[in-house]
Amino acid sequence: MVSQSPSPSPTAAPVRPQAAPTPDSPALSCENVNFFYGETQAIQNVTIDVPRGKVIAFIGPSGCGKSTLLRCFNRMNDFIPDSRLEGRILFHGQDLYAREVDPVQVRRRIGMVFQKPNPFPKSIYDNIAWGPLINGLVPRSGRRAWLDALVERCLRGAALWDEVKDRLGESGLALSGGQQQRLCIARAMALEPEIILMDEPCSALDPRSTQRVEDLIDELRGHYTIIIVTHNMQQAARVSDLTAFYYLGELVEYGPTDELFQRPREPRTEAYITGRFG
Template sequence: MNPNIVTIKDPILTIEDLSIAYDKKVAVKNVTVGIKKNSVTAIMGPSGCGKSTLLRALNRMHELYENITTTGSVRLNDEDIFKMSTIRLRRKMGMVFQRPNPFPTMSIYENVIAGYKLNGNSIKKKEKDEIVERSLRDVALWDEVKDSLNKKGTFLSGGQQQRLCIARALAFGPEVILLDEPTSALDPIATSKIEDLLIKLKEHYTIVLVTHNMSQAARISDYSMFMYLGELVEYGKTKNMFTNPQDKRTEEYLTGKFG
């Protein structure tokens, strides 16, 4: 056991001995870690350290690609995610991507409700309206778009599009939201809006965020992981990690010696 990895009591997500390889190249090595409920957990590390790979394993996105093998176990509320259907799992774990990717053929309204629409779930119009309004309010987008719900989602600015994508992930009422560098394609103002939003969202959701931006991790996360070359080097309260890193590599990364 790595002494620099703190143990979380009653974690919502329990990752045990998780390894992920692209063909024969191992990208994530034996990661064992717990994620705390209703908190923001940031995964940091230099490019190619395996942070996105780790995140994408959590909703089994890797199964799209045949050359990726995953071993180890991940439990969501003590349920093995590899035994769940991907459809149920992905509804419990929403995902937001690096670049805003609203569906270009759909309106703002349809984008929010896309999870229901694409699955062919028939729900009442009134219920739909409620979900759309609640989700858009959650991401503080409602006031900006309430008069143009029928316009295409791609008509919005980059930051608005990303908030729309978060609203889309929220519509199903997931437990965990995975975000893969959600602000790296956005300007500073849009970034700060999303950051405020994430801090607010942790009241109801558990947030796992991949970021290459250390100051972002410092600003919004409660817990931080530092990964290097596929290995989880250090994990703990963000405040502790930034003020008193235990591992030399963490310290060097945080002080800008590499990365």
């Protein structure tokens, strides 16, 4: 279970909400998003609403733009020279790419888990604590107790606590690949983001570790909005509520996972999920 802390982020101002969030309003919505690497267009006019608290899978063959789109959601593509985004990505009614938006704040509120587990070469404890510390979220008095509680909560939330509670001082790199990836998920959770982006989080893991991460995603359902890019269609079918199929930068089909896998509307979706290409 994921318990929420009483007052996690006293100093964190929201990204200027322009529309009050309602339970039904989407966690994130894209309006006519195009993305270019130099002259190459990687995303073609994608419009998609991501509902709150659900697990959404992005599937499609390599190079279809699904990872690129994911990285647009927390402005990770800002670091790619000559890249350019058109259209709007709305978060709480605010365009994430508006001039006044600070990408650092976006990344604090929209967390990310990478393809290859990348814990910091620090202790397990510090892997969790560093994010809140540098973001100024830790209260001045009782820092240690606050951080201890946070570390335990996040590690429990990531189903890792029982495995590491006696060795929080050990390097995060000393863990197995699957444990490292769950540590990375715990690290993302430490900032209490509203959305967690996962870019093929299991592609570097063995089946057993994959199983544990999938179980974890299932537990996080409802507490976070999770967008997961995966090459593994069985995984998409197992963990997600909604699936979006991309092909050559276009959003081909988007709908409830069961329907998309059982009764795809588009011939291209059917061809892909039945293994005729990709």
